[in-house]
Amino acid sequence: MQVYLPLSVLMIRACHALQDKFQIEIMKTFFKTIGNLFKKPATIPFPAAPTYKPDDYRGLIVFDESLCIWCRRCETVCPPGAIVFSQNITDGKQTYHYSPYVCIYCQECVRTCPKQGCLIQSAEPGHPATKEHDVNNVWNKLFADSLESRVTYAAEKKKQQAAAKANPQS
Amino acid sequence: MNRIETSFENLKKDIAAFYKPQAHHFITMNGVDLGNDVIEYQWFFCDYAFPSDITMFVTRANVDVQVPSIKNIIVSAWLPEAELVDLLGVNIEDTQKGFVLELDSETAPLRKK
Amino acid sequence: MNNSIIQILLIVLAPVLGGLIYGVERKVKARMQRRIGPPVLQPFYDFLKLMDKRKMMVHSTHAFLGILHFISLWFALAVLIMGGDFILIIFLHLLATALIILAGFSTRSIFSHLGANRSAISILAYEPVLVIIAISAYMLTGSFDVSALYASDVPVLFKMPLAFIALLMILPIKLKKSPFDISEAHQEVVGGVELEYSGIFYEAVYTAKWLDYIFCYLLVFMFAGNNWWLGLLLVALTFIYINALDNSTARVNYKQMLRFSFWVALPMAFLNLLMTMFHLI
Amino acid sequence: MALNKFRTKSPWILHYNAGSCNGCDIEILACLAPKYDIERFGMINTGNPKQSDIMLVTGPVTKRSRERLVDIYSQMPEPKVVIACGSCGCSGGVFRGMYNCEGGIDQYIPVDVYVPGCGCRPEQIIAGVVEALAILEKKTKDMEGSVKLHNDPIEQDGQTNRREVAAVI
Amino acid sequence: MIALIESLFLIPIAVSALLLLLPKTAARFLTILATLVLSAIAIYLFTQATDRPIQFAVSPVVNKIVMIADFSLLLFVIGAGLKQKNILVWVLAILQLLVLGYLTTKMSETQSTQFYVDKLSIFMFILVNVISGVIAVYSLKYIDEEKCSWFRKKYFISMIFWFMAAMNLLAAADNLEYFYLFFELTTLASYLFIRFRKDDESKKNALTALWMNQIGGLAILAAIVYTVLTAQYGNPSFSDLIAKGNSVAIILPFAFLCIAGLVKGAQYPFNKWLIGAMVAPTPVSALLHSSTMVKIAPFIILRISPVIKGTPVATVMIGLTAFVFVAAAIGALAQDTFKKILAHSTIALLALMILMAAVGTPVAVTAALILMLFHGLSKCLLFLNAGVLEHVFHMKQTSDMSKLGEAGPFTALVVAVGFMSLLLPPFGAFVGKWFSIETIGTVASGFKIVAPLVLVCIATGGAVLSLLYFKVLGAMISRTGESDKVKFEHIHPIYESTLIFLLCALLICTLALPWLLPYYFTQVAADTTGLALIPVIQQGTNIYIGSVHLPLIPMLIAFILLPFGIIAGLFVRFKHVDRAKEYMCGEKVEYNFSSFYFSTDKATPYFVAIGILFFVSIVLVAFFM
Amino acid sequence: MSTQYNIPVGAQHISLLEPLHFKFTTENEKIIKTEANVGYVHRGIEQACCSKFKFRQVSFVVGRVCGLCSISHTTCYSQVAEKLLKLDIPKRAKYLRMLVIELDRIHSHLLCLSHVAENSGFEALFMKTMRHREFSMELLEAVCGNRIQYDFSIIGGVARDLRTDVAQSILDKFKIFRPQLDELVDIYKTNWSLSLKNKGIGVLSKEDAIRLNVVGPFARASGLGVDVRNETEELLPWKEVGFEIITDTAGDVHARNMVRLKEIYVSMKIIENIINGLPEGDLISDTKAFPEGEAVNRIEAPRGELFYYAKGNKTQVLERLKIKAPTFSNIPAMVETFTNNEYASVPAIIGSYDPCLSCTSR
Incomplete structure (x- = not known):
């Protein structure tokens, strides 16, 4: 037992000397980490409770x-x-x-x-979509179709106008 | 912004005369397609002072003329040069293609069609 | 008789126990980082999940060596639990490590190779210390058998405190914990030797890690002699120490680790050897 | 099997950035952080395709990224789920139609869950992952069913192995 | 008995002479026959060995022959030194010549017997005859593939037998003068072997080997002179020396003998010659490393261990060898050439053997013997395999060996088992190492502060060696894919049979270790140390030898796990499992990674300096004690 | 004996957030040569901004160049567009822009620091930094309505006003954050194992920094005091709100960490000053003009100097838009700085560069 005391004193001294001399801490984070064990976690139980928005x-x-x-x-x-x-x-x-x-x-x-x-x-x-929705291709098609529908409608309308111009009486 | 017109022959000389590493830093190199296969090349420098000022070396040339590289004056110029070679499809001394574009990418996307 | 039943139970249940330790460790680690962390049974969920994955491997030798690693590690652990020869145990553990290192080398994957290289270097860092501790234990008990340590009336800890400190210094190397987790450094070598394993073959390597926990904590437990409660306390304290250390240090590189091992841990063990040899304590 | 309900409790994620603006990537990082802590659900960011179940991909897939994307995807063992994070991952977003973009991850690999947002919040990512877990479970069951239909490889067809033939020649 | 022993001397000499004359096929037949006969005699002697050593004298004519042979040998060396302008060689030889001349005038007609065959000698006979015989058979094919004239091919084989004869004689020699001659004969043989290829490097390295071994010869002569001059010793023979050594408190002659042994054992700083010997054809390396040349070192130390045990000389030697164990292991790390790695690891393991011999307790001697036998087998296997690698697969560097797994699964297997057998449980070399650690632990209190340092050295050196073996095995095992079925390569039947023989011998000896230990090794150890037989007690599944014990069940399971695991690992094929390619960050990067490399360029001068310091201190310590 | 090995890092690697490929040629683990491939994220934004998008939309597109410094991109673009339009913006808008830029800098620097910690193998510090960083994300969310893509600066001003309760919460949260930051500084500065990993690693000397035209915290850690906030006053009044330049001399990973940590203090001071002295006024000034002529503009993004060149031709679509991101300037230096370091420090060095590849290759 007589060895423990000088040994531990020596080690603590060495740690202190290191800390003073080189401005480095060796054990501070260590004990803080252990202290963290007894603190409340910072996690929000998200799916159960709403978060800040x-x-x-x-x-x-x-x-x-x-x-x-x-x-x-x-x-x-x-x-x-x-x-x-x-x-x-x-x-x-x-x-x-x-x-x-x-x-x-x-x-x-x-x-x-x-x-x-x-x-x-x-x-x-926004909410997540799954594979069945196939959002990308559906939207690409929809986009193209919509533009086309407008073009078709415009052409149709022009045709109608032209037709209306051709025979204004009807 | 100072705008200094120069030419390919004088470019290296002008930049070497102008560039003081302690006083300036090289921002980037740029190219603008002016149409009709003429490209305006710009080299931007900025000084470390307050208020700082930007100096721009400008020269124009046809697409197929080889552009002199300023890598031996400013080491870090290889990056913008490599990028311009890809994006403008121009020919710069000692610079390979393939910095950002893949084989099936559009070639020289920044050129006017 | 009672003892041997416990020993056999421990051997059989070692993976389960190791898994539990790992689960608790993940929980503790999370709490130390102020997180909630995964459930305690998480390692077993991982285990079940890995079973379902499609079987993929780089080549059979690689996969087989992983399984062999698990078996030989279990075997080394069994010898330790049964109280076999300390030096033999160290070398049986080395055998198990050798297999996983060879597995790492057997693929032509750069990170796997780097990990294997680093594992080999970590052997260099911890093995001499362990051997010296074993010899100190011999000096103390007069037998190379670990069972003599288990049976010691005075806790070995009080007889060779420096050996315990040296053991604490090398445990992070063996357990692959920061600051000495160089051999599986995730950010550098992406898991090292276990990188190329997947699915059911990874399971063997993953479970072998659990066995390593038992192995290391038994080494700690050994220091309590026949006082089981002290042993459990030591294990618990070491567990906290290992995890707190893991969470308060950055990873060093392999040269620094070797330097630490040779200039701090090994002299510590050596000093302890001298002390036990000349009966200073 | 009764164990089925545990199987979705350990989804390991792999993150790949296929040319995004980093926005969603740092949100994925934020998910790992204490505030959201997705390790609660057993998730680990492995960074290793061979041990991952869920692949989180961000970005509109640039031309240079696509090979790597497919390569990494192919290294993941089944069952696997791909989550496209962010609008540009879902459909190319603002980068749709740019000359070096391929417009969405599902142009190259099958995407199971689309998470919208620019950039998507951690909550959205977690919701997406929860969605993905159900898909993962379904895929696992499908795989179990398919095991019974497994055919032996060519070796037992009585044909000579091609590699051996090549070695002889 | 005596006739049998004499036949062990004479048959190799006769065969050696005959081989030069006979045509090729007959020579081949004769070689195989001679090997079988010699091995049979050695093993027969082993079965017939009694506790009493066999001592016998030869006719005085032989004394004259020996004298003449001594002088002519030295003259040859001087000639070689002068011709090749190597000052060290001829100066050392002339020194020896002078000392020898002085001795002939001084020495009275020897009364004692010249030969002394105890169990240790028979152990050496087995080691020399069986392993060298295998090497001789192997070289039949190997030397065929060398580019040299047919005469030189025959000359090579005949040299092997000559070497065997010299070794047999050396192991049996009692008279120191005879011992000196046989010692010099092996030196000469190794010189001729090393310069066999006759290129510049060979010649240079041969000369290095020559002058370094001359120092050993000189040391033996010094021992003889000292013995002759010191009245108490009587005849310069091992039996007399050992008998009187303990009563006469002067151990200087033993210190000289130790130096002779250490030089032959290529300990630092004399490690260069053994590394240089790698330029010779591979069977030579096998011969030098496994059974003959370097094994002289532990043999001499074992011979004199009863006397030097516990003396300061032994302590210094233990220090030296412990240091060499680490230094050579580190030196091996820096190598990439397969044979050089083997050479460095030989030096390291030799250091361990010498260490054990110097400790000299029965258990330590047992450990040394186990190490000698298993190291001989493993190294022979590895070197013969190195020859196969060179000639069949054209691989010299470990970094080239990455495709070995596919090209030659059998060869790869041999390399794997060979390396594993040097390191890991359950193989004999491991048992030897394990015993050594435990032995030093048990006898530690006798050495005070030295023992812990030695233990640290052994532990560290062992770890370095394991790193080395992993490095080499790792370089060998790396591969991308595999074929569906393992196809064994076709190598020449002579290669194959010798390798398989050694492999089987290794495995069988490992399995037979529990029986060999009580019935052989401990008895040899008892005979060597001159102490009582250490009892070997079987208790349950443990075998206790003195303070150490060998648990059988773990060893057996390790035996199943390791060799069969490795074999299965190389040959098992999982079906219904898909192959994936390696993870490369999604990139296609050219793979060129292998294990780390280490450099010892800076450390080597220090190692050599420390070695010299130790050598000097051996003499000083012996002188001042 | 081949002693040189190639180690690839990226495109997919756990220590990288972005696709970026380094090929290290190493001796054992010591790096002797580095090759970098940074073109993975090239999407063609410059070309799209000059062809597909109208100049008002471009301000949202350039925000997507980079998620970390999107506010810098949008602000810089807005300013260059305002120069082309010859438009003056209200002072309140200027202050709000600075506010968000500085908040963004806090979050970006904290992210970078946590990334360095993670890549040094210090997982707990990563968690700690990320935990403390969350507040800046919440504040940004409250100010701009989104956690990362702020779309706050638009041509002519800013898109949203700063609510008073939000302004108050910024000040409140800063009060909580300041001690936390002190603690972080303490750990980053003095932790022994972290200093082993960071001190003297990845050193860029001042000469090299000047020679290679390095910008941002990377340059400032080497002692080269280049900071756009220190050099211009014309568009954003930095000096007025209490800006001061932070430099360090060591040029290693540790110095970069320190520079970033100290800059967070400066940013906090600036934000407090802005909130306390926020001028009243309009948020936006509008014009119907079209961009004309050419203009350049620089701004200090979290990673350094961001440079825009724009050329208009009196149409809705710009003729040329050139974006020079800070990382673009730093890459030549990055590639050189790896040399002579251990491979083990590579992740930490990459983290400390704080590279933004999506800015670089756009």
Whole structure:
């Protein structure tokens, strides 16, 4: 036993000397780490409890069809092309399409929208989709189809106008 | 911003005369396609002072003229040069293609079609 | 008779116990980092999951050596539990390590090779110390058998404290814990020798890690002599020490590790050898 | 099997950045951090495709990344699930149609879960992973079913092994 | 008995002479026959060995022959030294000539017997005849592939037998003068062997070997002179010396004999000649390393261990060899050439054997004997395999060996088992090492501070050696894929049979160790040390030899795990498992990685200096005691 | 005997966040040569900004060049566009831009530090730094509405106002954070094992820093005081809000850590000053003009000097937009700095460079 005491004193001295001389700590983090054992974890139980989310979080874009004036300005400004309007070939009625999987949540459409409240950025983040939704290819097709439908409608309309011009009486 | 017009023949000489490592740093090299196969090359330098000033060496040349490299004056210039070779499809001394573009990428994407 | 039943039970249940220790360790580690951490049974979930994976391997030799590593490690552990010859145990453990190192070398994967190289270097760092500790134990008990240590009335710890300190110094090397986790350094060699294992073959290597826990903590337990409660206390304290150390240090490189081992741990063990030899304590 | 319910408790993730802006990547890093601590669900960021179950991919897949992406994907043993993180991973996002982008990860490897957002929040990633776990479980069951249909390899067809023939020639 | 022993001397000489005359096929037949006969005689002697040593004298004519042979040998060496302008060689030889001349005038007609065959000698007979015989058979094929004239090919084989004869004589010699001649004969044989290829490097290295071994010869002569001059000793013969050594407190002659042994054993600083000997054809290396040349070192020390045991000389020697064990192991790490790695590891293990011999307790001697036998077998196996690697696969560097697993699975297996047998349980070399550690632990209190240092050295050196073996095995085992079925390579039947024989011998000896230990090794040890037989007690599944014990079950399981595990590892094929390629970060990077390399360029001068210091202190310590 | 081995790191490697490929030629583990391939993330943003996107959209696109310093990119672009449009922006907008840039710098530096810790094998410190970093993410989320892509600067000003409660919470959280930061500084500065891994590792001398035109904390750790905030005053009034330059002399990983930690203090001071002295006024000033002529602009991103060159031709679409990101300037120095270090320190060195490859190759 007579050896322990001088030994431990020596070691503690050595540690202190090191600490003073080289400005390095050897054991401080060690004991703090042990102390952490008795502290509450900083983890939030996320799926069970909600996390912090500001009220004005830039989440999904919500579209109110009743207010829309169909100016398509949002479609033009949207950088990734997450908004597209398709047009019914027969009656020319436009439909708004939006993909949260393309959207970059930049709020530019909301800022550009001339009609207050038509496009709103909700605080709700997007939800994951699965393979069945096949969001990418579906959206690519939808996008192409919508553009085509508009072209077709325009051509149709032109044809009708031309026809109307040709025989204005009918 | 100082704008110094130069030419390929004088470029190395001008930059060597201008560049003082203690006073300036080299920002980057740039190329702008002016159309009709003419490309404007720009070399940007900035000084370490307050308020700092940017100096730009400018020269214009046709696409197929070989651009002199300033790697022996400014070592770190190999990176922007390698990038320009890829993106503008120009020919710079001692610089290989393949820095960012793959074989099936669009060649010289920054050129005007 | 009672003892031998416990020994056999321990041998049979060693992987399960090791898995539990690993699970607790992950939990403790998480708590030390102020996280909640995985459930205690997490290693077993991993085990079950790995069983379901598609069987893939680089080549049969590599896969087989991994399994052999597990078996030989279990065997070395069994000898330790049964109280066999200390030196033999060290070398049987070396055999097990040799197999996994060879497995690491057997693929032409750079990180696997680096890991194997570093494992070989860690052997250089910890083996001499262990051998010296074994000889000190012999000086103390007059027998190379570990069972003599288990049966010692006075805890060995009080007889050779420096050996215990030396053991504590090399344990992180053996357990692959920071600051000496160089052989499986995730950020550098992506797991080292275990990199190329997947699915059911990785399971063998993964479980062998659990066995290593038992092996190392038994070495600590040994220092308590026949006082089991002291042994458990020592193991618990070492467990906390290892994890706190793991969580308060960065990884050193292999040269620094060798330097530490040769200039600090080995002299410590040597000093202890001198002390036991000349009966200073 | 009764053990089935444990099998989704240890999804090990592999993260690959296929040309994203780092935004989603640092959010994946944040998921590992104490606040979100995805190790609660048994997840470990292994960084090793051979031991991973879930692949988190970000970015619109640049031309230079795609081979590596497929390479790493092919090294993962089944069952495996791919999660595309962020809008650009799902569909190319703002990078759609750029000359060096391929527009979405599912153009090269099958994606099971799409997590939207630019960049996606850790909560969204966790939700995506939870979604992925169900898929993982289903895939495991499918694999179990397929084991019974396993055919012996060519060796037993009585044909000579091609490699041996090549060695002789 | 005596006739049999004499036949061991005469048959090799006769065969050696005959081989030079006979045509090729007959020579081949004769070689195999001679090997079988010699081995049979050696093993027969082993079975017939009694506790009493056989001592016999030869006719006085032989004395004259020996004298003449001594002088002519030295003259030859002087000639060689002068011709090749190597000052060290001829100066040392002239010194010896002078001393010898002085001795002939001084020495009275010897009364004693010249030969003395005890169990240790018979142990050496077995080692020499069986292993060298295998090497002789092996070289039949090997030397065929060398580029040299047919006469030199026959000359090579005949030299092997000559060497065997010299070794047999040396192992049986009692008279120191005879011993000196046989010692010099082996030196000469090794010189001729090393310069066999006759290129510049060979010649240079042969001369190095010559002058270094001359120092050993000189040391023996010094011992003789000292003995002759000191009245108490009587005749300069081992039996007399050992009998009187303990009563006469002067151990200087033994110190000289130790130096002779250490030089032959290529301990630092004389390690260069053994490394240089690698330029010779591979069977020569095998011969030098496994059974003959270097084994003289532990043999001499074992012979004189009853006297030097516990003296300061032994302590210094223990210090030296413990140091060499580490230094040579570190030196081996720096090598890449397969044969050089083997050479360095030989030096290391020799150091361990000499250490054990110097400790000199029965258990230590047992450990030394176990090490000698198993090291001989393993090294022979590895060197013969190195020859196969060189001639069949054209691989000299370990870094070239990465494709060996596919090209030659059998050869790869031999390398693997060979290296494992030097290191890991359950092989004999491991048992030897294990016994040595435990023995030093048990006798430690006799050496005070030295013992712990030695233990640290052994532990460290062992770890370094294991690192070395992993490095080499790792370089060999690395490969990308595998074929579906293992196809064994076709190597020449002579190669194959010798390798298989050695492999089997290694495995059988390992398995037979529990029986060999009580019935052979401890008896030889008792005979050598002159102490009582250490009892070997079997208790349950443990075998106790003195203070150490050999647990059988773990060893048996290790035996199954390791050799069969390695074999299975190389040949097992999992079916229904898909192959994946290696992880390369998703890149296609050219693979060129192997194990770490180490460099000892800086350390070597220090090692040599420390070695010289130790050598000087052996003499000084002996002189002042 | 071949003594040189190639070790690849990347494209996928656990110590890398981004696809980036280094090929190290090593002797044992000592690096003697490095080759880098940094072109993995090239997406073609420059070309798209000059063809596909209108100049107002570009400000959202350049934000996606890099997720870590997106605010610097958008601000720098907005400024260069404002120069082309000859537009002056309100002072409040300038202050808010600085606020978000500095908040972003805090989060980026903390991320970098945690990455260094993780790559040094100090997992607990990584967790600790990431735990303390969360507050900056929450603040950014509260100020900008998103955790990483802020889209805060738009041409003419900023997109959102700073709510008073958010401003107050920034100050409150800083009060909590400051002692935490002190603790972090203590660990990074004095932890023994970390100093083994960081001190004297990856040293870039001041001469090399000047020769290789290094920018950012990388240069400042070597003693080269290059900081755009220190050099310009024209667009963002840095000196006014209390900016001071931080330099160190050692040039190793440890010095870089220290520079980053000290810069966090400076950033906190700046933010507090901004919040306390936030001028009232408009957020945005608008114009109907189209970009014309050419302009350059520099800004200090968390990693160093960010440089934009833009050329307009009086249409909706720019004629040329050149982005020079800070890492782009640093890569030549990075490749050289690895030499003579152990492979074991490579991850820590990479972490300390804080590379942003998506900026570099765009």
